Structure formats: structure tokens, C-alpha cells
Amino acid sequence: MRKKVIIANWKMNKTRDEALDFIYMVNDKMPDQNKVSTVVCAQAILLRCLVKRQGDNLRIGAENMFYKDEGAYTGEISPVVLKSTGVEYVILGHSERRNLFMESDEMINLKVKAAINHGLKPILCVGETLEQIDDADKVIDDQLRKCLDGVSDISSIIIGYEPVWAIGTGKSADAKIAEDRISKIRKILNDMYGAVSNEVSIVYGGSVSPNNIRSFLNEPNIDGALIGNSALDPNKYVEMVLAAIE
Numbered sequence: 001m002r003k004k005v006i007i008a009n010w011k012m013n014k015t016r017d018e019a020l021d022f023i024y025m026v027n028d029k030m031p032d033q034n035k036v037s038t039v040v041c042a043q044a045i046l047l048r049c050l051v052k053r054q055g056d057n058l059r060i061g062a063e064n065m066f067y068k069d070e071g072a073y074t075g076e077i078s079p080v081v082l083k084s085t086g087v088e089y090v091i092l093g094h095s096e097r098r099n100l101f102m103e104s105d106e107m108i109n110l111k112v113k114a115a116i117n118h119g120l121k122p123i124l125c126v127g128e129t130l131e132q133i134d135d136a137d138k139v140i141d142d143q144l145r146k147c148l149d150g151v152s153d154i155s156s157i158i159i160g161y162e163p164v165w166a167i168g169t170g171k172s173a174d175a176k177i178a179e180d181r182i183s184k185i186r187k188i189l190n191d192m193y194g195a196v197s198n199e200v201s202i203v204y205g206g207s208v209s210p211n212n213i214r215s216f217l218n219e220p221n222i223d224g225a226l227i228g229n230s231a232l233d234p235n236k237y238v239e240m241v242l243a244a245i246e
């Protein structure tokens with residue numbers, strides 16, 4: 001049985017004080033990590049102060065990183081330094097990174113490898129745009145194979161299936177369609193890696209809220225959610241985490 005994972009992606013939101021208020025509000029409401037994994041991903045500049053205050057049952061993640069350890073890469077985030085802050089996870093290949101910052105599958109692949117080499121757990125995002133919806137299976141297959149090229153151990157990876165048209169739009173995918181896509185992702189992983197694919201957590205992301213999260217969590221292949229807007233509110237985040245252990 002795979003454990004559910006509920007991941008908040010705050011994006012470029014929250015001041016330091018707002019971030020700390022959130023952590024203090026949710027910390028003692030988080031269930032045991034043996035029951036559900038809870039992760040909050042925040043801007044790099046906030047990570048150290050969040051790690052210092054994270055409770056026993058909350059984990060902190062970054063939203064991005066570069067693939068080089070050090071050097072002349074002004075403004076980038078080194079995986080070595082990220083690891084030293086105490087974060088456990090890093091989102092890679094989010095559609096906002098792909099679309100606004102021109103990240104290619106090849107670059108994301110280098111980042112996935114660097115994260116694993118440095119003991120960070122990648123949350124690798126894949127998903128089709130609205131224009132690609134009729135070819136979604138092929139698009140996702142292509143993204144997965146390119147982003148995982150040369151990656152031999154996927155035991156620490158979480159896959160986020162995020163249809164781009166559902167992110168931040170209030171229009172989530174139908175849970176049955178998300179289940180179908182995610183079961184196909186698991187088949188691709190099985191084709192690439194064999195039985196270990198059954199242990200990989202694959203979550204759905206795209207306008208998840210306390211109102212619809214149960215429909216996703218009830219599906220056999222959907223292991224949790226990656227949540228933007230609704231996870232900015234601590235009460236909603238707690239509600240969605242508790243839905244995962246009902």
C-alpha cells in the first residue's frame with residue numbers, strides 16, 4: 001500500500017511572516033508521517049527558516065534548483081546549498097518553469113539526476129497543455145522518458161501529473177480521466193523500471209481543493225495531490241491532509 005502524499009506548492013507567494021504563521025498553525029495538526037506524507041514547497045529564500053520550524057510531521061521542499069553544484073550561474077540555486085538547508089524535496093519541471101523560464105525536458109533531466117545525487121527527492125511534474133490534449137498520452141510518455149533518461153533509481157521520485165490547463169484555473173481534471181492518465185504513467189514506469197513502479201507515488205495536481213480532493217484520493221492509482229492556490233490557506237491545507245487519512 002502506497003502512502004498518500006499531500007504537497008503544497010506556494011509558488012512566489014507568502015512573506016516570511018505569513019509563511020511562519022502557516023507553519024505554526026498547521027504543525028500540530030499534521031498526522032503521523034507514517035499515515036500520510038505532508039510537504040510544503042516554498043520560495044528558496046524562505047526555506048531555511050521553515051526547516052528550522054517544521055514540526056515532526058511536516059517536510060519542506062524547494063520549488064526549483066539548478067543542476068550544477070557551483071559556478072558562474074548568477075541567480076541560480078545550487079543543489080549542494082539546497083541540501084544543506086535541510087529540505088527534503090524539490091519540485092522539478094513544473095509547467096510554470098517550463099513555460100515562463102523555457103526549461104526543456106533535457107534540462108529537467110539534468111536537474112532530476114543532480115537532485116538524486118545530492119539526496120534530494122524530486123517531485124517531477126509532467127502534463128499536457130490544452131492544445132496537446134488530444135495527444136496527452138504521447139506528450140506525457142515523451143516527457144517522462146526524456147526527464148528520466150539515464151536515471152537508474154526512481155525510488156526517491158514522486159511524479160506529479162499536472163494537466164497545464166487545470167493549473168490555477170479552477171477547472172480540475174475529471175478524477176476518472178486523471179486516474180486513467182496516472183495508471184498509464186505507472187505502466188510507462190513499469191516498462192522502464194519494472195516492479196518498483198508500484199512503489200512510486202504519483203500525485204494529481206490542477207485546481208485541487210477541499211471540495212474535490214476526495215474524488216482524486218479515492219482512485220486506486222492517485223497517491224495524493226500537488227496543490228497551489230488552495231494550499232496557501234492553512235485551514236484548507238489541514239482539511240486536505242486529513243482527507244487523505246479518512
Ligand code: PEP
Binds near residue numbers: 226
Ligand atoms: C500547482 O501549482 O502545481 C497547482 C496545481 O496549482 P493549483 O492548485 O492552483 O491549480
